[in-house]
Amino acid sequence: MTAAAHDLMTVASLTVDYRQQGQWHSVIRDLSLAVRRGEILGLAGESGCGKSTLASVLLGERRGERRLRAGSVQFDGIDLSTLRARELRRLRGVRLALVPQNGGASLTPTLRIGSLFAETLRAHRPHMNKAELAAEARRQLSQVGLPDPTGALARFPHQFSGGQQQRIALALALCRMPDLLILDEPTTGQDAMTRRGIIDLLIRLRLSSRMSMLYVSHDLATLSEICDRIAIMHAGEIVEIGQMEDVLLRPRHPYTRALVASIPRLEAPPDPALLPASRRTPERITA
Amino acid sequence: MTDLSVLLESRPRPAGRRFALQRLPVSAKVAGLVLLAYAAVAMLAPAIAPYPPNEIFVGSPFEPPSAAFLLGTDSLGRDVLSRTIYGSRTILLMGGAAAGLSASIGGLLGMFIGYRGGVLDEVAMRMLEIIMSIPSIIFALLIVGSLGASAPLVAVTVGLLSVPNVARVVRAATQSVASEDFITAARARGETSLSIVLRELLPNVTGTLIVEFSIRTGYSILFIGGLGFLGFGAQPPTADWGLMVNEGRGTIDASIWPVAAPAAGMAMLVTAVNLFTDGVNRLFGPAEQGGVR
Amino acid sequence: MTAMIRSTAIVPQLHIDNLSCRYERPHLFSGRRNKTPPAVDDVSFAVGAGETLALVGESGSGKSTIARTIAGLFPAAAGRLRYGGHDLTLPVERRAAELRRLIQIIFQNPDASLNRRHRIGSIIARPLRLFFGLSDADSRQEVASLLEAVRLPTDYAERFPSEISGGERQRVAIARALAARPSLLLCDEIVSALDVSAQATILELLRSIQTQTRLSMLFITHDLAVVRWFADRVAVLYRGHLCEVGPVERVFAPPYHPYTSLLLEAVPVFGRRREAAGDAASPAVTSSPPTTGCAFASQCRHRIDGLCRSAEPPWRQVAPGHAIRCHLEASDLNRITGRAATGARLQVAAAQKS
Numbered sequence A: 001m002t003a004a005a006h007d008l009m010t011v012a013s014l015t016v017d018y019r020q021q022g023q024w025h026s027v028i029r030d031l032s033l034a035v036r037r038g039e040i041l042g043l044a045g046e047s048g049c050g051k052s053t054l055a056s057v058l059l060g061e062r063r064g065e066r067r068l069r070a071g072s073v074q075f076d077g078i079d080l081s082t083l084r085a086r087e088l089r090r091l092r093g094v095r096l097a098l099v100p101q102n103g104g105a106s107l108t109p110t111l112r113i114g115s116l117f118a119e120t121l122r123a124h125r126p127h128m129n130k131a132e133l134a135a136e137a138r139r140q141l142s143q144v145g146l147p148d149p150t151g152a153l154a155r156f157p158h159q160f161s162g163g164q165q166q167r168i169a170l171a172l173a174l175c176r177m178p179d180l181l182i183l184d185e186p187t188t189g190q191d192a193m194t195r196r197g198i199i200d201l202l203i204r205l206r207l208s209s210r211m212s213m214l215y216v217s218h219d220l221a222t223l224s225e226i227c228d229r230i231a232i233m234h235a236g237e238i239v240e241i242g243q244m245e246d247v248l249l250r251p252r253h254p255y256t257r258a259l260v261a262s263i264p265r266l267e268a269p270p271d272p273a274l275l276p277a278s279r280r281t282p283e284r285i286t287a
Numbered sequence B: 001m002t003d004l005s006v007l008l009e010s011r012p013r014p015a016g017r018r019f020a021l022q023r024l025p026v027s028a029k030v031a032g033l034v035l036l037a038y039a040a041v042a043m044l045a046p047a048i049a050p051y052p053p054n055e056i057f058v059g060s061p062f063e064p065p066s067a068a069f070l071l072g073t074d075s076l077g078r079d080v081l082s083r084t085i086y087g088s089r090t091i092l093l094m095g096g097a098a099a100g101l102s103a104s105i106g107g108l109l110g111m112f113i114g115y116r117g118g119v120l121d122e123v124a125m126r127m128l129e130i131i132m133s134i135p136s137i138i139f140a141l142l143i144v145g146s147l148g149a150s151a152p153l154v155a156v157t158v159g160l161l162s163v164p165n166v167a168r169v170v171r172a173a174t175q176s177v178a179s180e181d182f183i184t185a186a187r188a189r190g191e192t193s194l195s196i197v198l199r200e201l202l203p204n205v206t207g208t209l210i211v212e213f214s215i216r217t218g219y220s221i222l223f224i225g226g227l228g229f230l231g232f233g234a235q236p237p238t239a240d241w242g243l244m245v246n247e248g249r250g251t252i253d254a255s256i257w258p259v260a261a262p263a264a265g266m267a268m269l270v271t272a273v274n275l276f277t278d279g280v281n282r283l284f285g286p287a288e289q290g291g292v293r
Numbered sequence C: 001m002t003a004m005i006r007s008t009a010i011v012p013q014l015h016i017d018n019l020s021c022r023y024e025r026p027h028l029f030s031g032r033r034n035k036t037p038p039a040v041d042d043v044s045f046a047v048g049a050g051e052t053l054a055l056v057g058e059s060g061s062g063k064s065t066i067a068r069t070i071a072g073l074f075p076a077a078a079g080r081l082r083y084g085g086h087d088l089t090l091p092v093e094r095r096a097a098e099l100r101r102l103i104q105i106i107f108q109n110p111d112a113s114l115n116r117r118h119r120i121g122s123i124i125a126r127p128l129r130l131f132f133g134l135s136d137a138d139s140r141q142e143v144a145s146l147l148e149a150v151r152l153p154t155d156y157a158e159r160f161p162s163e164i165s166g167g168e169r170q171r172v173a174i175a176r177a178l179a180a181r182p183s184l185l186l187c188d189e190i191v192s193a194l195d196v197s198a199q200a201t202i203l204e205l206l207r208s209i210q211t212q213t214r215l216s217m218l219f220i221t222h223d224l225a226v227v228r229w230f231a232d233r234v235a236v237l238y239r240g241h242l243c244e245v246g247p248v249e250r251v252f253a254p255p256y257h258p259y260t261s262l263l264l265e266a267v268p269v270f271g272r273r274r275e276a277a278g279d280a281a282s283p284a285v286t287s288s289p290p291t292t293g294c295a296f297a298s299q300c301r302h303r304i305d306g307l308c309r310s311a312e313p314p315w316r317q318v319a320p321g322h323a324i325r326c327h328l329e330a331s332d333l334n335r336i337t338g339r340a341a342t343g344a345r346l347q348v349a350a351a352q353k354s
């Protein structure tokens, strides 16, 4: 199977297992997905359905307690499994970036924000001198709405609020200008105004640099604001994928329908009867 | 579409610490085997040494290597091979004890000051720096010279000498963990400092401790060997490598074996420990800490 | 002023009066003080027994700091904190064990608040042992039922935190706090990592515990829809300053504080793609906050020139238990900010269309 020219990242019939107490359990089952060039693809689904696992596999991360039992992951025509560790690291540094879930915990606690940026930027802009590095870091930090970017460079990650740490992690990923940015719950810790600011920033970046994004979130309303297409994941499978309007406004799969119906709303109390049932064997719908 | 399973399974990566040793570089694995051999020799010394180590005139003085005395005899007609075998016991015991002492005391101290921080940390760090600024050899000679040389005292002294070095490294490792919320959560539960250090912090700095123990073993072995050579280590007639080199060096013209055997034993041991340390450091060291969860 | 903000309907239990917190402490040797503004500035509120007070506000506005201060994990620079008869200005180390048990905090980031070297089972069992003296064997059953209560498989007890998903970790942190049977629960952003079903489970669980034990909750979240239907009262925080306090149904209806109104407007509209905005709408103002006058003045669309930047705005009681801190009169606020529910209305429309 060759990747279509407009697909940047293709996942074909992927099955991923975790080892638990000596046994392999599959967490992702026969999943196929493509992120097109320049698009923002949303990914939503139950907690524990395998979204972060998918993100990590897309990044080519290899871990001992995990195996790809079947399927392939191709980035821009390159099969990630054929790459050596060093090539993968270079790819991750330059063309692929991840904002991990709970990004704050991913910041090295012993490094000041300035050093974190210097480390990240040095790989990309080797000719930048110290002052330029700092200026670029400040620019990135103010883009994500961090107050006092200059003072921030001299502080340690734990000296920021949870949401601020998350935005620092986002800024660190953005400053690499990757071709594909994977965002795992990037705005869950942000207030509505800050979240809107980040959404606008991502939309601008997509327009100006045609950055592709995979945006993982539970927040369907936010996904609907930013995504071109949306994939709904359930129990390790994609049960529905299509244009944002089709999936969210005219959902066809029962799980999606329940998910949309039970979105918490300001104007009406939640109705427990609408909640999606958990972990049923899903049937798939592809638009 | 390619099926990856074969590709990926041919390159399995063992998970978790249980398999950590399998991930050591080859040199470190070889070094580890050598160390195991040393340990076996030391433990089985009575069974494999052909003669009692301290019995004089089992042969005539300065016999060259022969079938009866594989490494010849020394000036008192003692079997060099037997003494060298027993000497491995002395050095491994003393070196291990010294490293264990420095790793445990230095580890605890480092975790405490790293966790408590503030004034305690400032004061403790200044004191450690002062101690470290005194050349260790002078320190050791002072203590051993004034209290009298004996193997346990030497081991304890050398161990204590390394405490500041271990404490500093462990303190740094602790600080990066101590700012995390699970430590705050433990405080909120009302855990005692001791239980926070042992229960919450210790499991998160074991990698650092293993590396430090390994480094300190290499250092202690060399240092104890040196002290023995100077006559400040184990006392005659103990079969101690440093002492043996010292005793044999005046009569090196008569026979080189009483010097060469313990010196070679020492050289190989130190090399093995250092290679092993390198490997362990690569596994658990700061650069890899994220990777070995 | 404090009396005005306090809800009259419920007997208050937790009292926070004029709390201020700052992060920079004088340097050990130089004694130099940093001039940065306090992270929490003169905040007062109360939480009654069996009541849920939601604390909402900008990221970095001091919500977690307030929770940490109540838990005794961060010193208050000024103010009085009381819980029943207990003085909460004491650090957690000097509090009675019973008080430590009664006040439980669930931290914002579960990745940092769970020791990655401990198994889930032993993480949840720890409070059981510490507060109730249960042995590991005795607590096994309770750990299992706690896991079930937060909708996790019981065999997760054998796993390490790195072996479960982000939302699952969050639920482990919740189970650990509930294990102590608290009477005041400080929840810092505990449902944001959960999908609707898991979120409903947790909220339902908390509510049933609340009705059974009169549990009080300080519920920090950014999810205004959750606030609207889960909390009893809301306090809105902006850069360390409270700007609005009141019962949910009143805070979510006009008149709004200008900041609350902006916040509500920014709630995403479901099903409507956001058009590429010019870079004028930058995420947040990066200038440092003013030291005098209204904290919100630099971003406020209704600022009164000559007044707002120089004089501290007064608290205005706009309805029983509902207070807004602004120079504008309630009637003016009503007129100006009344349209802020636009976003919410569109949301209804979108839902009805589908």
Ligand SMILES: Nc1ncnc2c1ncn2[C@@H]1O[C@H](COP(=O)(O)OP(=O)(O)OP(=O)(O)O)[C@@H](O)[C@H]1O
Pocket: A018, A019, A020, A027, A046, A047, A048, A049, A050, A051, A052, A053, A054, A065, A101, C162, C163, C164, C165, C166, C167, C168, C193
């Ligand atoms: N190392 C591991 N070993 C075993 N099982 C694991 C491991 N990591 C994750 N899992 C399991 O795999 C499933 C998927 O986890 P993943 O983190 O991908 O979920 P997720 O969709 O990101 O959920 P959330 O929305 O809660 O973050 C979960 O049920 C989790 O328990």
Ligand SMILES: Nc1ncnc2c1ncn2[C@@H]1O[C@H](COP(=O)(O)OP(=O)(O)OP(=O)(O)O)[C@@H](O)[C@H]1O
Pocket: A158, A159, A160, A161, A162, A163, A164, A189, C023, C024, C039, C058, C059, C060, C061, C062, C063, C064, C065, C066, C108
């Ligand atoms: N250790 C620290 N040292 C210095 N400043 C800090 C420290 N921790 C937090 N701050 C600052 O104090 C302010 C309040 O932080 P806090 O964590 O209370 O915010 P928050 O309201 O919880 O935000 P979020 O919603 O992002 O979690 C922030 O501006 C933050 O930068």
Ligand code: SF4
Pocket: C258, C259, C294, C295, C296, C297, C298, C300, C301, C302, C303, C304, C308, C313, C325, C326, C327, C328
């Ligand atoms: S006091 Fe003035 S600046 Fe502050 S919110 Fe009211 S109108 Fe706006």
Ligand SMILES: [Mg+2]
Pocket: A051, A052, A053, A101, A184, C165, C166, C167
């Ligand atoms: Mg996840």
Ligand SMILES: [Mg+2]
Pocket: A161, A162, A163, C063, C064, C065, C108, C188
């Ligand atoms: Mg917070």
